[in-house]
Amino acid sequence: MTEPVLEIRDLSKSFGALRVTDGVNLDVRPGEIHALIGPNGAGKSSLIKLVAGEIAANSGSIRFAGQEITGFDQIARARLGLTRTFQVSSLIPEFSARGNVMFAAQARRRSVFGFLGQVARDPELVDEAMQALERVGLADRAGVRVSELSHGEKRLLEIAMALAMRPRIFLMDEPMAGLGQEGSARLVGFLDKLRSEAPILLIEHDMDAVFQLADRISVLVAGRIIARGTADEIRNHPDVRAAYLGEDEA
Numbered sequence: 001m002t003e004p005v006l007e008i009r010d011l012s013k014s015f016g017a018l019r020v021t022d023g024v025n026l027d028v029r030p031g032e033i034h035a036l037i038g039p040n041g042a043g044k045s046s047l048i049k050l051v052a053g054e055i056a057a058n059s060g061s062i063r064f065a066g067q068e069i070t071g072f073d074q075i076a077r078a079r080l081g082l083t084r085t086f087q088v089s090s091l092i093p094e095f096s097a098r099g100n101v102m103f104a105a106q107a108r109r110r111s112v113f114g115f116l117g118q119v120a121r122d123p124e125l126v127d128e129a130m131q132a133l134e135r136v137g138l139a140d141r142a143g144v145r146v147s148e149l150s151h152g153e154k155r156l157l158e159i160a161m162a163l164a165m166r167p168r169i170f171l172m173d174e175p176m177a178g179l180g181q182e183g184s185a186r187l188v189g190f191l192d193k194l195r196s197e198a199p200i201l202l203i204e205h206d207m208d209a210v211f212q213l214a215d216r217i218s219v220l221v222a223g224r225i226i227a228r229g230t231a232d233e234i235r236n237h238p239d240v241r242a243a244y245l246g247e248d249e250a
């Protein structure tokens with residue numbers, strides 16, 4: 001079998017007495033969408049932060065693209081193509097949509113080539129940004145300031161910025177949130193194709209989207225993976241129904 005792009009082994013993290021990540025093992029293989037689901041506070045975002053290097057693990061290991069990266073900081077991980085999707089909170093409100101994507105494309109160059117060019121005048125960056133905006137359906141909003149974009153448009157902009165980073169894996173934390181039915185359906189179609197470019201570790205509360213997209217689903221409850229399988233296996237898993245899906249049926 002092909003080697004996983006990301007391999008998490010026996011990873012643990014505590015905040016004081018609270019164990020948010022408790023001996024987690026998880027792989028993401030080339031071309032797959034691996035969804036991470038679980039109730040609020042289960043530790044999903046913390047796991048993504050551990051992978052991206054935003055917080056440090058207490059024990060365990062993370063391998064990425066064949067390298068041990070557990071001791072690497074965020075910048076070193078980004079250089080290898082491991083960055084998480086930008087969040088609305090990290091957008092620059094006074095820049096245009098295009099300006100934000102150029103900023104992301106430039107951050108990639110800086111991490112790869114180690115230099116800063118003149119962002120605004122660089123035609124290659126403009127092209128790159130426009131291509132990314134085109135792909136998420138925001139090309140006609142390129143010149144609009146972020147502060148004037150709708151919430152759904154900002155979420156799509158985050159994805160465009162992630163594309164501009166050209167990562168070797170996409171780490172996505174609730175990309176569907178706030179998109180509405182139509183926006184979510186469009187994003188599902190987009191992510192479905194995106195997986196062939198780079199695999200996706202996807203945290204998502206929209207279970208319809210998860211069941212449609214995920215090749216495999218891992219279920220996290222109180223920092224531990226309690227089940228893993230295909231959509232059908234997870235849908236019918238008794239522990240999952242009790243611990244998680246049951247909440248929705250209540």
Ligand SMILES: Nc1ncnc2c1ncn2[C@@H]1O[C@H](COP(=O)(O)OP(=O)(O)OP(=O)(O)O)[C@@H](O)[C@H]1O
Pocket residue numbers: 015018020038039040041042043044045046047
């Ligand atoms: N920096 C921190 N310091 C202390 N506790 C934290 C910190 N970050 C997260 N936590 C706690 O860790 C637990 C897991 O949080 P996390 O955000 O990872 O869960 P989640 O599964 O992503 O939740 P949600 O689905 O609600 O986003 C929560 O109880 C949270 O309050």
